[in-house]
Amino acid sequence: MRDPVLEIRGLRVDYGLGDAAVHAVRDVDLTLHRGEVLGLAGESGSGKSTLAYGLTRLLPPPGVVSGGEVIYHPVDGPPVDVLSLSPAQLRAFRWAEASIVFQGAMNSLNPVHKVSTQLLDVIRAHEPRSTAAGRLARARELLKLVGISADRLHSYPHQLSGGMRQRVMIAMALALEPQVVIMDEPTTALDVVMQRQILGQLAELRERLGFAVLFITHDLSLLVEFSDRIAIMYGGRIVEEAPAAELYRRALHPYTDGLLHSFPALRGPRRELTGIPGSPPDLRAMPTGCAFHPRCPRAFTPCDAELPPLGPPGDDDPRRAVACWLHSATAPAPR
Amino acid sequence: MTLSESAAAPVDEVVLEAVGLTKHFPVRKRLRDLFSRTPAVVHAVDDVSFALHRGRVTALVGESGSGKSTVARLLAQIYPRTAGDLRLHGTSTRVRGGRPFRSYVRRVQLILQDPFASLNPVHTVRYHLTRSLRIHGNAGRSAEDLEQALAKLLTRVSLTPPERYLDAFPHELSGGQRQRVAIARALGADPEVLLADEPVSMLDVSIRLGVLNLLQDLKERLNIAILYITHDIASARYFADETIVMYAGRMVEGGDSEIVTQNSAHPYTRLLTASAPDPERITGDGAGAGIDEAAGKDRGQGEPPSLISPPAGCRFHPRCPHAMRRCTADLPPRLTVGDRPGHWTACWLYDPATVAADAPGSAAPDADPAVPPPPALVKREDTATLGEAR
Numbered sequence: 001m002r003d004p005v006l007e008i009r010g011l012r013v014d015y016g017l018g019d020a021a022v023h024a025v026r027d028v029d030l031t032l033h034r035g036e037v038l039g040l041a042g043e044s045g046s047g048k049s050t051l052a053y054g055l056t057r058l059l060p061p062p063g064v065v066s067g068g069e070v071i072y073h074p075v076d077g078p079p080v081d082v083l084s085l086s087p088a089q090l091r092a093f094r095w096a097e098a099s100i101v102f103q104g105a106m107n108s109l110n111p112v113h114k115v116s117t118q119l120l121d122v123i124r125a126h127e128p129r130s131t132a133a134g135r136l137a138r139a140r141e142l143l144k145l146v147g148i149s150a151d152r153l154h155s156y157p158h159q160l161s162g163g164m165r166q167r168v169m170i171a172m173a174l175a176l177e178p179q180v181v182i183m184d185e186p187t188t189a190l191d192v193v194m195q196r197q198i199l200g201q202l203a204e205l206r207e208r209l210g211f212a213v214l215f216i217t218h219d220l221s222l223l224v225e226f227s228d229r230i231a232i233m234y235g236g237r238i239v240e241e242a243p244a245a246e247l248y249r250r251a252l253h254p255y256t257d258g259l260l261h262s263f264p265a266l267r268g269p270r271r272e273l274t275g276i277p278g279s280p281p282d283l284r285a286m287p288t289g290c291a292f293h294p295r296c297p298r299a300f301t302p303c304d305a306e307l308p309p310l311g312p313p314g315d316d317d318p319r320r321a322v323a324c325w326l327h328s329a330t331a332p333a334p335r
Numbered sequence: 336m337t338l339s340e341s342a343a344a345p346v347d348e349v350v351l352e353a354v355g356l357t358k359h360f361p362v363r364k365r366l367r368d369l370f371s372r373t374p375a376v377v378h379a380v381d382d383v384s385f386a387l388h389r390g391r392v393t394a395l396v397g398e399s400g401s402g403k404s405t406v407a408r409l410l411a412q413i414y415p416r417t418a419g420d421l422r423l424h425g426t427s428t429r430v431r432g433g434r435p436f437r438s439y440v441r442r443v444q445l446i447l448q449d450p451f452a453s454l455n456p457v458h459t460v461r462y463h464l465t466r467s468l469r470i471h472g473n474a475g476r477s478a479e480d481l482e483q484a485l486a487k488l489l490t491r492v493s494l495t496p497p498e499r500y501l502d503a504f505p506h507e508l509s510g511g512q513r514q515r516v517a518i519a520r521a522l523g524a525d526p527e528v529l530l531a532d533e534p535v536s537m538l539d540v541s542i543r544l545g546v547l548n549l550l551q552d553l554k555e556r557l558n559i560a561i562l563y564i565t566h567d568i569a570s571a572r573y574f575a576d577e578t579i580v581m582y583a584g585r586m587v588e589g590g591d592s593e594i595v596t597q598n599s600a601h602p603y604t605r606l607l608t609a610s611a612p613d614p615e616r617i618t619g620d621g622a623g624a625g626i627d628e629a630a631g632k633d634r635g636q637g638e639p640p641s642l643i644s645p646p647a648g649c650r651f652h653p654r655c656p657h658a659m660r661r662c663t664a665d666l667p668p669r670l671t672v673g674d675r676p677g678h679w680t681a682c683w684l685y686d687p688a689t690v691a692a693d694a695p696g697s698a699a700p701d702a703d704p705a706v707p708p709p710p711a712l713v714k715r716e717d718t719a720t721l722g723e724a725r
Contacts, residue, residue: 043539191566218540248614264570264574265569266613267597270572273548275544276542277545279542
């Protein structure tokens with residue numbers, strides 16, 4: 001197993017303070033290894049975007065990181081806790097070590113500045129001693145990297161198509177060769193043909209540059225194809241974690257199983273699709289025990305009372321983890 | 336309330352038919368265009384013809400900008416059409432508001448994509464549904480009639496018990512519940528045709544299926560004709576009886592959903608199916624394996640053409656790896672594919688005379704390698720290519 005580059009331990013994120021706080025992310029443990037693509041899937045409100053913003057300390061108020069730690073392992077040097085960095089250290093850490101491609105990245109370019117201005121700004125801020133010519137050459141190189149001809153460097157965002165803007169955002173995220181790239185629904189607004197091109201390119205770039213990707217999306221079928229490992233979030237917690245192929249072949253958590261049966265398949269036999277009954281939980285009034293039990297077709301005695309821990313399943317496959325009493329190695333305490 | 340459960344009319348009867356439907360949007364003139372003869376227009380929809388049958392779902396698949404939503408709005412007569420005809424039960428209709436529009440809308444209802452925007456946030460579910468029932472004359476005579484009709488509507492879209500939802504405001508409901516209210520509102524008119532414009536693409540994956548299954552159920556029980564507009568070709572396969580693929584304002588392929596998705600004929604449809612996420616494609620633990628195989632090196636392209644000055648001939652030819660000289664000049668007609676009845680495509684590759692006279696791929700110097708060759712072509716080449724194609 002490759003060594004970790006980002007370790008999240010017991011991360012908790014709340015919106016609001018005190019008794020009124022809504023717990024959006026609850027005790028999440030997640031490890032991103034060097035050079036891997038970790039997919040994070042879940043429905044809206046499951047806390048996946050909050051997790052991404054929490055671990056990069058980009059969370060706007062009233063979001064508060066109320067506990068846990070995020071350990072970043074630089075290529076050389078001792079590990080650092082991102083959550084306790086000083087503002088100056090954080091400024092140096094962001095973008096150079098971990099960059100983020102935002103949801104709806106098409107609209108995150110500044111419309112009144114040229115692409116070149118925005119791209120050069122990143123490099124100038126982090127490498128103040130670089131020369132203007134050197135920065136320009138680097139910007140051209142970056143655009144070429146993502147498949148845009150260098151003469152588009154001086155275009156304004158509105159002169160580029162949605163797919164090209166998305167590529168510019170990816171180029172910008174890679175500008176300082178970070179170790180970690182967080183992608184929050186990077187292709188949701190794009191058409192399938194464009195989506196596949198961009199993801200193909202990303203896979204190629206990752207091969208060459210060796211960065212790790214935390215890929216957040218609600219499209220599980222895309223993740224199965226694209227990522228090495230997948231973590232499924234539900235109600236602010238990770239409920240299952242497994243290598244992508246394993247997860248697809250044999251989903252352990254009933255929620256994962258439900259998600260996988262929510263996608264009509266394009267090939268293969270036409271199967272009856274069931275979906276998941278009910279609606280996502282209300283974060284203000286989470287069910288007791290397992291958050292999924294009111295919608296779970298296989299809920300039994302301990303589910304509504306006791307929270308299942310995230311651990312290896314009964315058959316003890318060390319690469320997998322699931323939080324479900326059906327597969328727990330340790331039987332719940334009798335009531 | 337007259338939602339008839341029993342089908343009085345024969346199944347498969349054509350309810351609404353579009354014949355050569357065309358919509359051009361004028362482009363704002365610049366000073367230098369003042370003296371030009373032909374005004375610039377966006378060719379949003381060109382020559383679209385299809386029929387909606389009672390108790391059947393027809394899917395319209397295409398990328399954003401392909402004109403599929405414009406077709407829905409033309410069918411709902413929100414936009415006046417530029418050319419072509421719209422026939423409701425065989426009689427040509429053109430309504431421009433007022434009473435005729437209302438009586439048309441009573442029979443043809445539109446469901447929009449975003450249930451967060453299509454319901455008024457300051458009004459309750461009861462208000463939305465009552466309005467629909469009253470306007471279309473289904474509210475009955477007394478208050479009890481209305482109450483019964485409301486309860487029936489909500490039960491029909493599986494929002495039970497109705498009392499729990501009747502006095503709720505839209506913000507108190509989840510996305511899936513809101514879309515169900517929007518569907519109930521459309522059903523309040525007791526329509527014959529439902530035009531569903533991306534009804535599930537704003538919803539969470541786990542609830543999409545519930546809404547699709549609801550529409551399926553309505554189709555079967557109420558015998559409604561449904562036009563399902565989507566960009567997700569896999570859901571068209573699952574949900575629709577017939578699928579039509581649009582590209583840059585024109586229909587390029589149509590036929591039985593299973594055949595169109597499994598044995599796609601047009602190079603564009605094949606590109607679309609090859610690009611759709613497919614978990615079955617995982618070949619190992621390596622990330623992204625399988626992605627590159629279909630994505631190819633198609634850089635900077637992959638975009639539909641400008642609709643103000645669309646390419647001559649077939650609109651897909653600038654991206655098509657099999658483009659022939661004829662494709663750049665002549666518009667391909669609808670050609671029947673193979674021996675499958677009802678499966679047609681607008682592509683010169685399926686015209687043997689053209690293929691014989693013109694080498695496929697001859698007019699595609701910078702071909703889009705993402706497109707796998709269509710079966711018509713594969714048959715003519717040796718078996719080595721055949722193995723590669725599938």
